[in-house]
Amino acid sequence: MPPVERHKPSRAPRTPMPEREAAERARDFDEVALGYDEEQARAEAERCLQCKNPTCIAGCPVNIDIKSFIGHIIDGDYADGVAVLKERNALPAVCGRVCPQEEQCEVACVLARKGEPVAIGRLERFLGDHDLACEIEHRCRPTVGADTGRSVAVVGSGPAGLACAGELRRLGHAVTVYESLHALGGVLTYGIPEFRLPKAIVRSEIEMLAEMGVRFETDAVIGATYTVDELMDDLGHDAVFVANGAGLPVFMGIPGENLNGVYSANEFLTRVNLMRAYEFPSADTPVWRGRKVAVVGGGNVAMDSARTALRLGAQEVFLVYRRSEDEMPARREEVHHARDEGVQFKMLCSPQEILGRDGWVTGLVATRMELGEPDESGRRSPVCVMGSEFTIDCDTVIMAIGTRANPLLSASTPDLELSRRGYIVADENGTTSKPGVFAGGDIVTGSATVILAMGAGKKAARAIDRWLDERAR
Amino acid sequence: MFEIVHKRRLSDAVFEMGVTAPAVARKVRAGQFLMLRVDEAGERIPLTFSDWSAEEGWVRFVFMRVGKTTHKLSHLEVGDALADLVGPLGVPTHTESLGRVAVVGGGVGAAVAYPVARAMAESGADVTVILGARTKDLLVLEDEFRALGLRELIVTTDDGSAGRKDLVTAPLKELCDAAAIDHAFAVGPAIMMKFCAETTRPYSIPTTVSLNPIMVDGTGMCGACRVSVGGETRFGCVDGPDFDGHAVDFEELMSRQRVYTDDERLADAEYTRECSCRP
Numbered sequence: 033m034p035p036v037e038r039h040k041p042s043r044a045p046r047t048p049m050p051e052r053e054a055a056e057r058a059r060d061f062d063e064v065a066l067g068y069d070e071e072q073a074r075a076e077a078e079r080c081l082q083c084k085n086p087t088c089i090a091g092c093p094v095n096i097d098i099k100s101f102i103g104h105i106i107d108g109d110y111a112d113g114v115a116v117l118k119e120r121n122a123l124p125a126v127c128g129r130v131c132p133q134e135e136q137c138e139v140a141c142v143l144a145r146k147g148e149p150v151a152i153g154r155l156e157r158f159l160g161d162h163d164l165a166c167e168i169e170h171r172c173r174p175t176v177g178a179d180t181g182r183s184v185a186v187v188g189s190g191p192a193g194l195a196c197a198g199e200l201r202r203l204g205h206a207v208t209v210y211e212s213l214h215a216l217g218g219v220l221t222y223g224i225p226e227f228r229l230p231k232a233i234v235r236s237e238i239e240m241l242a243e244m245g246v247r248f249e250t251d252a253v254i255g256a257t258y259t260v261d262e263l264m265d266d267l268g269h270d271a272v273f274v275a276n277g278a279g280l281p282v283f284m285g286i287p288g289e290n291l292n293g294v295y296s297a298n299e300f301l302t303r304v305n306l307m308r309a310y311e312f313p314s315a316d317t318p319v320w321r322g323r324k325v326a327v328v329g330g331g332n333v334a335m336d337s338a339r340t341a342l343r344l345g346a347q348e349v350f351l352v353y354r355r356s357e358d359e360m361p362a363r364r365e366e367v368h369h370a371r372d373e374g375v376q377f378k379m380l381c382s383p384q385e386i387l388g389r390d391g392w393v394t395g396l397v398a399t400r401m402e403l404g405e406p407d408e409s410g411r412r413s414p415v416c417v418m419g420s421e422f423t424i425d426c427d428t429v430i431m432a433i434g435t436r437a438n439p440l441l442s443a444s445t446p447d448l449e450l451s452r453r454g455y456i457v458a459d460e461n462g463t464t465s466k467p468g469v470f471a472g473g474d475i476v477t478g479s480a481t482v483i484l485a486m487g488a489g490k491k492a493a494r495a496i497d498r499w500l501d502e503r504a505r
Numbered sequence: 506m507f508e509i510v511h512k513r514r515l516s517d518a519v520f521e522m523g524v525t526a527p528a529v530a531r532k533v534r535a536g537q538f539l540m541l542r543v544d545e546a547g548e549r550i551p552l553t554f555s556d557w558s559a560e561e562g563w564v565r566f567v568f569m570r571v572g573k574t575t576h577k578l579s580h581l582e583v584g585d586a587l588a589d590l591v592g593p594l595g596v597p598t599h600t601e602s603l604g605r606v607a608v609v610g611g612g613v614g615a616a617v618a619y620p621v622a623r624a625m626a627e628s629g630a631d632v633t634v635i636l637g638a639r640t641k642d643l644l645v646l647e648d649e650f651r652a653l654g655l656r657e658l659i660v661t662t663d664d665g666s667a668g669r670k671d672l673v674t675a676p677l678k679e680l681c682d683a684a685a686i687d688h689a690f691a692v693g694p695a696i697m698m699k700f701c702a703e704t705t706r707p708y709s710i711p712t713t714v715s716l717n718p719i720m721v722d723g724t725g726m727c728g729a730c731r732v733s734v735g736g737e738t739r740f741g742c743v744d745g746p747d748f749d750g751h752a753v754d755f756e757e758l759m760s761r762q763r764v765y766t767d768d769e770r771l772a773d774a775e776y777t778r779e780c781s782c783r784p
Contacts, residue, residue, distance in 0.1 A: 212724050214542055214549070214589040222726075251591045253724055257528050279726040283738065290731055290738060290757055292764045299727035307548060307721065313775050316548040316573055317721075318768035391760035438725050440743065 039082045039106060046148040047076040058342050058373040061226045061310055065129070073158040077105035080150045083142055088152060091140030093487035094195075096120045098137055098152055105155060114163040114172040117156060121486065122174075122198035123191070123237045125164050126220060128157025129229050131483045132363050164236045168243065176244050177204030182500050185210060185269035187254045187441065190218020191482040192275035192473025194238065195489030196496075197246045200273075203497045207246045208269070212253040215306060218277055220482070222306040223298075225336050227343070228366075231305070255440035260448070260469060270503075271468045271496050274456060275489060278435045278474035284328070288386030289431070293320060293393035297329070297337045297432035304340050319344065322428025326350045326396045327375075328383055329432030330360035335367065337430045338375045349375045350424055354382040354401050359411045380414060384421065386429055396424045435479050445469075453478075462492030463499075470496055507541075507587040510563055516642040518570040519613060520579055521555065527562030529592045535620040536598025536715060536747055539566065540723040542589040543577045550574050551720045553692075553746070554593065555616035555646070564592070567616030567645060573772040580780070594723050595746045598715065600624040604687040605631040605656075607680050609673050609701050611693020612638055615645045617715055618692050625690075626653050633680060635659045637673035637697070641666035673697060674704045681708040689713070691750060695759045702750030712750035716741050718761060733757050 050066040051057075057064050068076065086099040097116050104113030117124040133153035141149030163171050183206040186193045194217075197207045215221050217234045242248065254260060254276065263269045281296030283289050300319065303309040307317035325341040327334050330353035341349045351370065353360060356379050360367060371377065380401040387395040400420035403412040437454035449457040449465035455476055462470035472488030474480060511523025529539065538553040556565040570579045581587070598621050606625055610618030615636050626632045633656045638644045640662055650658050659676045660668025669676070673693075680686045681704065691701035692715040705712045718730040718741040730741030735752035739745065 251589050256594055281728040290733060296728040299721055299729050302721055302727050313772040315546050318765045
C-alpha cells in the first residue's frame, strides 16, 4: 500500500539539525552540521503531509519528486528514496547541504503557511549520505541508456557540468568532462569550504558519475589547451556544453587593493579549500593568516570567507556590508552560523580605502550608510552618510563582492555571441549562437546557486540530445 | 601521465627539465607559461616554457632550486612524472615585425628569453641578446643562443667571471645610445626588469617585460597575480605575463612577490631537514 494512504502526519515541531558547538567547530575545518540519524530523519519525514497535490515539487529547480522520497523515508526504504532523488539530481548529498531550500522547495511546503516547513533539504542530505555510506557496488546507480555512438564534451566539472554529464550518460551519449584545475568539482571543490561541504562527499558523488562511464580530463583549459572548435573537429565530439562558470574575481577599485594582505575571496578560498593551505606546511601552499580580518560582502562567499578566516586563527573577523542584514543575499543559516562562531557584523558600511604600511594592510576605511529608496532589485539602496568615515584596524581584507565571466574560452571562440559583460548568450535550453555549442550555469546567468546551475545543465543535456537527433535525420 | 623525459643540470641549482605533454606542446608559443604540481600535496607554480616540440610531444622549462617545490622538482629524474602540468597559459610574446630588438635575459630568465629571441629571429628581426648572471656558473643556454644567428650575444656577469663585468643595463644603454634598437624585451628578476625599463625610458624605446607574479590557478580565477600597469590593475596570468615595462609598478610587484617569504623559508627548511639524506 503506498504511504500516502496510510500516513498520519506527526504534529511534532521541525526536527533540529544536530550541529557541533560554535566554540568547538570554529577552530577546525570539520563539518558543522552533522546530519540527521535514522530516528531524526524518520521523525522529520513523518511531519510531511504527503499532500495529494504537493506544492513543494514545483519549488525545486530540478523538480525532484519530494513527496515520494520522503514517503520512502517514512517506510524506511532508503534505497528507493535515493533512487527517486537520483532520478532528478546526480548530487543529492551536495544539494542537501548547499541548496537554499528555504527559498525553493521549503517555502512552497504547505506547512510553511502556518508554521515550519518540512526540512526537505536535511532529508535529502540524509538519503544522499545513506547512499554514499554504502559500498560503491551497492550504491544507487542510475541506468545508462544504450550507446548512441555520439560524444559530447562538457567544459567544466562544476555543478552545471556534472549535472549535464550525468544526464547525457543516462541518454546513452559518450561524455568527456574537461576541467582546467587538477581536481574535479569546480566551485564545490575550490569554493565551498570543507566545514560546509566535505570534499570527500564531492569526490564520492563524482565517483558515481565515473562509474556511469563519464570520462574526466583534468588539467585541460579550454581556450588554451584545446579550443571549442578543436573539441569538435579534432577530438571527435559532436557537441559541446560550456559550463566554465563565472570565475574571475571582482575588486572594488579602491586605493590600497593591491597591498599584501588583500585577497579576493576566490584566492583565499582556493588556497584553503583546493590547495589545503590550512594543512601548511604538510600541504605546500601557504595562506596569509591574518589576526584581524575584514571581509567585504554579504553573500554566502563572504560568510564562507569570514568563517574560514576564524578557523585559520584570526582573533577578530569583521563582515563589512554596505546594506543591512535583511538585504544580505547569504542564506540565513549561514548568517547565523557566522554570528554564532564570532564573526562581527559591520552593517551599512561601505569601504573607501585600504590603508597600508610597508606594503602590508593596516586598516580599512569605510563610511556609514543609510538605507534610501528601493532600487531596481527591490532592495533599499544604501546612501552614504557624509563625514562618517571611520577605520577598522585589520591586517587582512578579503573581497567577496562577486565574480565575472572568464574570457579565456570566449576569446578563442569568436563565433560565440556574448553579452555586454562577457557572459555567453544562450536560451533557456542552453542553445548558443554557435551550432552544436550549448552553455549553462554561471557563464550564462552570472553568479547563482549550485542547484540553478545543475538545472541548467540538465536542461541543456536534453536540448543537446534533441539537437543530436535532429542533426542525424 | 606527465612523464619526465629530459633532465639536465645547468648549474649547481639550475635545472632544465623536459616533460611529455603532447596537447600542450602542440599549442605553445614563445612567452607563454605552464602551471605544474609536483605531487598530490604540491602547490601550483608557474614556469615559462623554454622549449617544446609539437612533433615529439614534449615541453621544457628551466628552474632554479629556491624553495620546497623547486627542491622537490629537482629530485625528480627521467622516468618520474609530475602530478599535473597545465598550459599553455598567458598571452604569447609579440615577436613579429620588431625591426632591431634587444632581448635581455637575467639569470634563469635567460631560459624564457631563449624562445622569444628564437621566434623574433625566425620572423626576421635583427636580434641582439644580452645575458646576465651573478657569476659564470649561473649563465644558462649560452650555446643555444649562439646557434640562433643573432646580431650579437653580449654576456655580462656581476663578478666578471664570464663576459663583461657589468650589469645588463650597461650594454643595453650602449645600444640605446647608438640608436641601434627599436624595441627591447627583458625577462629576469623584477629588479633587473625595472632597471632595464628605466634604461630605455629616456630614449622612448618600447620595452616589453615578462612578469613573474605569484599565481595560484594561472587562469584568471584567483587574482593573486594582479599588477598595476599604468595605474590600472591587470592580471599577470590572463592579461600578461608581458606588459609595457615603462608602465609597470615594479615596487608593488616586488612587494607582492614577498608575501609568503617566511612561509616559503619554513616549508623549505622542514623539507630539507626531512630529506637531508638526499643529495
